[in-house]
Structures are given as structure tokens and as C-alpha cells.
Amino acid sequence: MNATGRETIYTAGWIFPICRPPINGGFLRVVDDRIVEIGALSDGDYRHQDVVDLGDVAVLPRMVNAHTHLEFSDCLTPIGQPGIALSDWIGSVIAARGVATSDQRQDCIGAGIAESVAAGVGLIGDIATAPSAYPTDAGATIVSFAEVLGLSIDRAGERFRSAQKHADSLAANPSVDFGVSPHAPYSTPPDLIRRCVDLAKQHGAALAMHVAESPDERTLLRQGSGPFADALRSAGLWTEGLFPWAGSQPLMELIGWLAEAPRGLLIHGNDLQDDEIERISRHRQLSVVYCPRTHHFFGHPRHGVQKLLDAGIRVAIGTDSRASNPDLSVWKEVQFLLDHRPDLDPHAVLEMATLAGSDALLGAGSQCGRIQPGRIPHQRPVMIPTTAKRLNQVWRDFAVGELSCTGLPGRA
Template sequence: MHHSSKQTYRARWLLPIDGDPIPNGMIVVDSGIMTLISPFQDSQVEGDLVDLGDVAILPGLVNAHTHLEFSDLVQPIGQAGMELADWIREVIATRGMVDTNTRQKHVLKGHAEAIASGTQLIADIVTTPLETIPSNTIAFAEVLGLSQARGDERMAQAEQHLEKNASPDLQASAAAISPHAPYSTPLPLLNHCIETAKRNRVPLAMHVAESPAERDLLNHGTGPFAESLQALGLPVDQFFPWAAPSPLVHLIDLLAKAPRTLIVHGNDLNESEIQRIASHPNCSVVYCPRTHHFFGHSQHPVAELQAAGINVALGTDSRASNPDLNLWSEIQHLLRHRQDLIPTEVLRMATANGADALGRSTTHGRLAIGMPANFITVATQADRVDQLWSDFSSDSSSSARPAPHN
């Protein structure tokens, strides 16, 4: 039986992301590329008509920050609301020395879970070496080490990772780099990471302003992080406090030297830091709503970041601080708990904004003519846009699914 290279998909709603939701919409696909996106009209159907029924079609979701290597965990580490510095100590203890093979298995398991729940692009922080980077994944080699030997070893692995996996097509590189955090990555090592990102022309991601304890450490060399690092036998006085008058503003300016920068978490950013990020158009912030909730941090400045014109994307973080890797659940969490955010903006954070942050705006995160037809569906009975949002936040649409393809 001969299959036409064209199909037309019809659904109760289409959410292009760059435009308003379209009720009773249609998408024409030719050889895997979208050629028409519009309200349904019989006269414009091409090839086989596939009526998907009572669903909304959305672009595949973009998870802009996760650690797939923790995907073996059945539940988060530690207790909800615990101090971040103590949690990190528990994470280090839990991981111990996981060998490369086991780590690879965990990554593939997490990848399968994310893809099955509608995610189509993943920014994964990896402990190198990693034998195989799964499809649809940008693997950010994690670099850290307050001891010279550890820092050198992580940096050498990261450079090998980039050599092996960076692509001459900058839009398609499967590898990137991630200096871990200001409490674990001293300035010389951070600068080395930034130079490496520039040389290889790849994105850079770093955990920044994760908690007030991080600020205490950078400003004064004191607090829970200082105590945790001392307990691990690390030379706190050698690296902290930072000499800069505003350490986080200084850090943001440094990070902005990379081709693209993902500032991860940003739970504790203040007004001057938000303005500084806004001054660097190549910087995005990645917000992980359910991880933020797990630690009981004070309200996330996501609305202030958006108001400042900053590109904000969403991530799941890892199963060490989150019950699962389902990005749709992050969307639902925000629709339920952050009524101050505009629902279309919440969806944009999980799609187009993530693609933009990662330099993949031409292949992911939008329904647009000329782009690959990798869409997903979410069940809805809505007749009006406001009903659509209440359907999305209810349990009846608890999952997003990859759309069927002919």
C-alpha cells in the first residue's frame, strides 16, 4: 500500500506558541515538515486526514535543565524543605562512585521517561565520560573541583567530551559545558570553562543564586555552604569570600562571555542581578518549579525575570529533588500555584524559550511552517481558551504524549 508523503492532522486546538491558540485547527505535513497551520478547512486538506479528536496539539516540550544520571532514584534524596548545602552532601554520599556503565544506563532510562511524557529536547548535565549521548539531547559536561587535581581531571574530561561530540553545525552540537556552581567551581576553573565554550562555540550552563546560603558564602565566606565544604575538608578560606563587591553581578558578567548562557535556578536573584542578566541578551534563566518547591525556597522571581525581558525556560532538575522527569507536570505546577503568570507564557517557557536558550529555535519549541512536525498532544474538551487552561491544570490532562505519525 502506497503512503502519501503528505498528511493533514486535525485537532480541537492548536497551540503554535508564537501565535494565539487556534480552535478546530489543522496542520499539513509534507515529508515530516509542517507546510500549513490554520483553522480547519476541507478545501485545504492534503494527503490522508488524521483526526486526533479532543486534544490540543503543541510543539514537543524542551527540558532546559536536568541530570538524567539520577534517573534510577525512586524518590528524591533527603527531606522536603532541607537546607540545600546538606542535601548536596547527601547527594555526594548517595552517588559514591557510580561506574560509567551504570551511569549510562540511568541516563538512558531517564531519557526514555522524558521522551514518553512529551519532551523532545533535553539539556542534560552529565558526568563525563559518557559513551553515548541519547537522541534529542545536549550533554553538558559538568566541571567542578575546589581541589586542583579534581578540577583538572573534570576539565580534561569535558574537553574530550566536546572534541568527540561537538558538531561543525553549531545548531546541532550534542555537547556543551557546565561549570557546576559558584560554591564548587573556583574562578580560574570557571574562566577555563568560559574560554572552552567560546572556542567550541557551545552553550554553557551553571547553577547560580540557588539559595541564600550561596550568597553568604560568596559575600562573607560563611553560612551553611561554608560549613558543608569545611566538613568535606575543602579549603574554604582559599576561595571565599569573592573579592568582587557584588559577587553575583560579577559572575553574571563573566558567564555572559559564553556564546549562550543558561543561568540555572536563579531562586535567590535580586533586582540588580536581574537587571544585569537582562543587559545580556545571550543569557537565559532556567527555572525548575517542583525542585524549587521541594526545597521550600521563597517565591521564585520568575515574574520579575519576565518583566525584565529575560528569556526564562523550564527544567525538571533531577529525580534527586523531583518525583519524576515529566515536564508537563512542571507546567501544571505553575498553572496551579502561580496564577500571576500568563498561561501562554508558562507554555512558552516549556517550549520556545527552552529552544531559544539552547540555540535550537529553528528545529524545536514552536509549530511553524518549515519546521519539523514533532508535535505532542494533550487531552482537552475545551470550547474556549479559559477552559483550555483549566483543562491543562486538571488531572484529566495529566500527561502530554508524542503524536501518532504515519
């Protein structure tokens, strides 16, 4: 017995701390609900301790969903057909959102959190239509990004004030951090984006923005034309003088604005060019969030995720929402990449789904997304069955394995 409580040693075939290399034949020493030591079985003799052998499994930290829209968790299938143009899909999403009541949105958020936790997710970056509320015992940490958009002065002002109120409303919930999300360049004018950056700085908060989703976005910003311009006119949202943006490189300027936030998440980044990738790489507080199965749903060209990683940019994984994805499982995003992107290092894929998302959302001091001493209780590890003796065999088991989220035996 340890002076502070019951001590248990858990052993497993593999342990993936993420913040250090995988351990073949490892142990976790747990006192009460906290991990206090991690290592290889060869590091010590624990025959006289209370030892629980987890068996032929790999132990991993809970997943991190760096970007999702929980309010669409009632979608049984994605909106539209695979390969739909982004501008057409957004119109359908606006129509779906317009008929949802505040109570329905809250129900969807609750359902999305429950689905996420059941799928092994311990940290969620949620884009929220304020006002939105979250349970205090959700079983996951949440960064709630108040969505701000509006091409008219009145709409922009109303959504920005809602974001300010959202920050205050979350203060009493220890499971939720405030974030702000100027929605996208096609829906949020430059002055409103800069106001959101200032709000993030005021609260020391993360900021998330959909950036470079498709070449059509670049056409709108540079030329004031194309499918996005047509969609805005058809919806009666076109405002003269907002497009094109001033300057010849609007996305380069946008990256500079976002870099002023304490933490900035560029969502999707499907159409980032080499000079823009280089610009992002200069700012360690910036991350890109890649949503693999949503990217696949739209039929976008091959994502430049490897270029981003090669440039030293932090890349996290998100699920977007059930409006563009069949579910909210980050583990299934990992399996999708293991199957469809053999060019990616499998350990880098795991890092994108865990540690990278945590650092993007909460900063490098966060304990989420990794297994290390000091782990907070609700971030209990997850497990994948594997009898592999070599690391390359583990990846094959990961590609087909079901995640077990029951936690460590005898622990909450």
C-alpha cells in the first residue's frame, strides 16, 4: 500500500504513451486513479506488488477530436451525396440548421458527447452556435468554440455578442473551456475575424477557423466570383464590397491574423499552397486540423498532410460532423488513414489523433492525448487487442481492431 492510497501495477503487451516510443511489454503503476509511473517490465521487479495483467492488448491514451460540430449529431447519414460541391453542401446545412430549435441543438450536443466518449474520445473541440450548454459530468473535456459569422453588420454584431456571452456562461463548468471560431473566409469579413482574434487574446483562448477548404474559396477571395459567390447571391447573403478581399494573397494575410491568437486551429486546409504552408510553419501556436473521412466524402484531391508534417506543422485529427461523416469516432479516422494513406508514418497518425489535438486545443502543458504520470482520472486509457510481437504487426492489428473503452479493471 502507498501512503496516499491503493497501488496497482498494470501490465500489457504494448503501451503507447505517444509522448515517447511504444513499449513492448510495459507497465503502468497507478495510485488511486492516477498514473504515477510508466515503463518496461524489464525496468523492475513487481512480483510483490498488486499486479493486474491486461493481457494481449495495446494501451493507448483516449482520442482527441480536434474539430467537430456536435449540434449535427442527429444526422443519421451525411447531408448530400458523396462528391457534392462544398458550396452546395453548405446551403443544405444552412437549411437544416435553420429548422432546429435551441432544445434540439442541446439534445444533439448531449448525444454527440455520449457517442464520442463511447468511442474512446477524451477531449473534444466543438463548434457551437451560442448559446450552448454542456453537462458538467460529460466524461470528456470540451473546448467550446463560439461560432461567429455574418456578412451584414447586424448579423456580425449579433453573433459576436453571443460569443462574448458564451465565454461568461462557460465559466462555471470545469469540464469546458471557451474558444472562438470565426467561421470561414466566405462567411466572416476581415474586420470580424480580427475582432475574434482580439477576443481570443482577451480570454487566452483557442481560435478555430475553416481555412482553404476548396479552390472555390480562393476564387471568391481573389476574384469575388465562382461557386461561393453564386451561392451567396442565391441565398440573399451577398454584400457588395466584401469580395474580393484586398491584396493579392488574402490567405497569407489571414494566416498572419490567426497567428496572433494564443492558439490557432486552421480547419481542413485541403487547398493550402506551399507558400501558405511555409507561413504557417513559422508559428508554433498554429495547427492544422485534418478530417480524413469528411475529406473523402467531398472527393477532394489528395490532402497535403504529409507536406504539413514535413514542414514541422502540428496536424490534428477531427471528425467534422455527422453532416459529412457517418459517425464521430476518431479511432475510425485513424483506421481510415492506416488503410488509405500508407505514405504516412502510423505513429504520426496516432499522434495526430491524440497528443497533437490536445496541444492544439489546450496548449503544450495539457495532459490529454498522452499516457504519462499525473494522468487525470477521466482520461483513463483505451485498449486494442493485439498479439503482435513486432511493431509493424501492431499496425496491422490496429487497422482492424475494435477499441475497448471500459478503462482499467477496478478503476472508475
